[in-house]
Amino acid sequence: xxxxxxxxxxxxxxxxxxxxxxxxxxxxxxxxxxxxxxxxxxxxxxxxxxxxxxxxxxxxxxxxxxxxxxxxxxxxxxxxxxxxxxxxxxxxxxxxxxxxxxxxxxxxxxxxxxxxxxxxxxxxxxxxxxxxxxxxxxxxxxxxxxxxxxxxxxxxxxxxxxxxxxxxxxxxxxxxxxxxxxxxxxxxxxxxxxxxxxxxxxxxxxxxxxxxxxxxxxxxxxxxxxxxxxxxxxxxxxxxxxxxxxxxxxx
Numbered sequence: 001x002x003x004x005x006x007x008x009x010x011x012x013x014x015x016x017x018x019x020x021x022x023x024x025x026x027x028x029x030x031x032x033x034x035x036x037x038x039x040x041x042x043x044x045x046x047x048x049x050x051x052x053x054x055x056x057x058x059x060x061x062x063x064x065x066x067x068x069x070x071x072x073x074x075x076x077x078x079x080x081x082x083x084x085x086x087x088x089x090x091x092x093x094x095x096x097x098x099x100x101x102x103x104x105x106x107x108x109x110x111x112x113x114x115x116x117x118x119x120x121x122x123x124x125x126x127x128x129x130x131x132x133x134x135x136x137x138x139x140x141x142x143x144x145x146x147x148x149x150x151x152x153x154x155x156x157x158x159x160x161x162x163x164x165x166x167x168x169x170x171x172x173x174x175x176x177x178x179x180x181x182x183x184x185x186x187x188x189x190x191x192x193x194x195x196x197x198x199x200x201x202x203x204x205x206x207x208x209x210x211x212x213x214x215x216x217x218x219x220x221x222x223x224x225x226x227x228x229x230x231x232x233x234x235x236x237x238x239x240x241x242x243x244x245x246x247x248x249x250x251x
Contacts, residue, residue: 004231006031009079011071013062013119014088016043018186019136022222023086023229028054030226033079037071062089062115063107068122084229085123087116088136091188092150094195100150108150116158120165120176129173132229135162139182139244147195159240166238175237177228182244183207185215211246 010027014020016038024034024047033054038044041059048057058074060067075082092108093100120133127133139145141159144152159178166176183189183206196202207213224243227233242248 001232003030003227005226005229007033008083008231009033009035009075009081010083010229011035011037011075011085011119011123012088013037013060013071013086014090014136016040016047018088018188019181019184019218019221019225020086020088021047022218023088023136023225024055024222025051026219026222026226027229028052030230032226035071035075035078037067061111062119063110064115065118067115068119071119072122072126082123082126083130084127084132084134085119086134086136086225086229087119089116091138091148092154094147094192095149096147097149105150105153108154112151113154113158117161120162124165124169124174127169127172127174130231130234131173132175132177133162133165133169134176134225134229135159135178136225137162137178137180137240139180139242139248141178141180141240142242142248142250147192162240163238170237175234177233177236177238178240179221179225179228180240180242180244180248181216181221182242182247183210183215184221184243185217189215209247210244214245216243216245 012024015024015036028051036057037060044057048055089112093104138155140152140155162178193199193202
């Protein structure tokens with residue numbers, strides 16, 4: 001199936017590793033051109049080198065109010081157009097409601113929430129008919145995840161913002177989509193598993209709750225993201241799609 005991605009230009013944040021890199025890899029493999037961004041310049045440069053000349057690194061911090069405009073400008077300067085953005089942000093600090101500090105909440109709000117809102121708002125102002133804004137959120141949008149209280153507090157709010165944005169920009173032909181990963185086999189998820197007293201048993205227990213009885217791979221997530229960002233998904237907007245192997249049992 002031709003996704004229609006050839007020569008389309010996207011910005012992908014959080015693209016030095018994990019789910020952001022997986023999505024960028026699939027976009028480039030299908031012919032798109034991508035501005036990769038993250039805070040870790042060294043890891044970002046390595047990722048871009050792996051993906052080839054259609055991937056350009058630009059180190060930026062989502063919490064920087066000027067970052068969003070820089071990224072859109074770079075996409076247009078390097079590749080002559082801007083067709084969409086995938087906003088993937090790192091997971092905030094783990095911990096329960098009594099453990100997380102005010103500083104951790106403030107830092108997470110700036111990078112995870114307000115940073116994502118700025119990126120989406122800037123993209124919406126810059127996109128034309130056929131453009132797309134994607135958010136990488138979490139299964140915590142629907143159900144809180146034990147030990148991730150900050151994420152549980154911020155991700156549902158972003159999903160609500162994304163749904164509101166979809167209503168506002170839809171008449172201009174711009175789509176807004178959300179992806180809700182659960183147990184995808186990334187460094188972040190392996191770290192969270194490692195916090196358990198018995199990490200191997202914790203993983204086995206998690207897999208037992210998933211109908212497919214396994215964690216997803218970054219490649220599986222990346223292919224899903226590439227499809228939703230592509231013109232092939234041109235009538236899909238305002239959705240929050242679980243990418244979780246069926247772990248969410250509700251409709």
